Amino acid sequence: MTRLINRKPDRASRLLLGLLPFIIIVALYLITSQSRLAINPHDKLLPSFESIYHAIYQMAFVPSRRTGHYLLWNDTLSSLKLLFMGVGISALVGLIVGIINGAIPLFRAPLSPLFTAFSLIPPMAILPILFIVFGLGDLAKVMLIVIGVAPLLVRDMQLKTLSLPQEQLIKAQTLGASSWQIILRVMLPQVLPRLIEAVRLTLGSAWLFLIAAEAIAATSGLGYRIFLVRRYLDMAVILPYVVWITFLAFLMDWILKRISLRAFPWYASLNGSSNT
Template structure:
C-alpha cells in the first residue's frame, strides 16, 4: 500500500471525487430547506430549488413591467461594462508604469516610492472620496476598480520586468537594440503573460470593489440587485444571482487563461515540449 501522499486519482475517479463535495453540499441544502419549509411553508431564508427556478424565470426571461428590460440581462450588461472598462484601464496603466518602473532605473527612482505608498491604501476607504469627486454615476464605480487594482498590479509587473535576467538586456544591447526596442521587443512581450496572470489574481478583488460600489449607489447592476432585494429577504433572487456572479467570474478567468495560452505559448513551457 503506497503512502497516502502518493495516491493520485486519475481520469473518471478524479472527476467523481471533485463532484462528491458539491453534490453533498447541494443535498445538505435541499434537506435543510425541506426541514424549514415543513415547519413554515412561507420560509424565505432557505428557498427551495423550485422557488429559485421560478424567480430565475421572472428575472432572466421576462421583461420588468416598469423598465421594459430583462433584469438579469440589464444587470449583467451594466456590471460587465463597468468591470471591463475598469480592468481594461488598470491593465493599460499597469503595462506602461510596470514597464517603465521595471526597466528604467530613472523611472523606478521617481515613481517607485509613490506606487508603494498608494498600494497600502485600502481602496474601499477612498470610495467616499470617489463618490464626492466623480459623483454617484458610472465613473466612480469604474475608478474604484481601477484604483483598487492598479497599484498592486504595477508592483507585481514592475518586479517581474526587473527580474528579466540582465544577460538578456545586455545581449539585446550588443545586438544593437535601443532602449525603445528593448522595451517593446524584449520586455513588453515577456510582461504580457504576467499581466494576464496578475489580472486573473485581481479579478476576485475587482468583483468585491464592483459589488461594493453598486451596493452603495446604483440603479442597475448585479451588486445593486442583490442589495436591493435584501430588503425583502428575497433569498430566492440573491442565491441565483450569487451563483450567476460566480459563473461569470469563472468564465472571465477561463477566458484570460485561454487567451494567454493562445497568444504566448512560450510562457507555458509544459505545452511546448
C-alpha cells in the first residue's frame, strides 16, 4: 500500500493542481461580483471583468492626458527600478558582511550584535526618519528596503557560513590556504546558492516596504497609483494593480529559482528544493 506521503503527482497533475486554487478564486469572484452587480449595477467593491478590462486598457494602452505616459508601464518601471536597487544593495551587503561575520570571529564579535539589533527594528517605524534624513525622493525608499532586508540577509549568510563543515576548513588550512582563500574558494561557492534562496524569501518584504513608501511620498509607482485611486474607490484599477504586483513578484521569484537551479544544481538536489 502506497502511503500518502510517498505519492507524488506527475508534471501534468502538478500543473493542474497548481492552477486549481486560482481557478476557484476567479470563479468565486465572478459569482460574487455578478450577484452584487445584479442588486446594484453601480457597485464598486467587486467590479465586473468588463470594467476591469476597460480600466486596465486605459492605464496600459492610452497615454495620460496630463503626462503623456502610459501609466501602468511607467509605474512598473519606476517601482522595479527602486526595488532592484534596494534588493541588489541588500544582497551585496548581506553576502559580504554575512560571510565575514561567519568566517572571522574578530569581525563577528562587534558586527553580529549590531545587525541582530538592526534586524529587530520595524522598518516602517523609521520611515519618517528616513524621509527627514534622505528627503522625499527615491533614496529614502531604497534605504527603507535596504534597512528592512539587508540585516536579515546578513544573519542568514552568517548562519550558513557557520554551518559549513569544519572538516572542509581544516583540510583547506592543512593544504596551506590563507583566510581569504578559504573565504573565496571554500565558503563563497557554498553560500551563494543560499543567498539566492534568502533573496527569494525576502522579496515579499521588499515589495511591502516599497509599496508603503510610495503610498506616502511619490509621484509615480505601483504603490502610489493604488493609494491615489483609493480615494475614488476605484477597485477596477486597484485589483488589477495588486494582481500585477503579485505576478511581478512571482516572475522574479521564478527567475531566481531558475538561476539557482542552473548555476547550482547540486544545491537543489542536496536540499530537495527543486520544486519549491
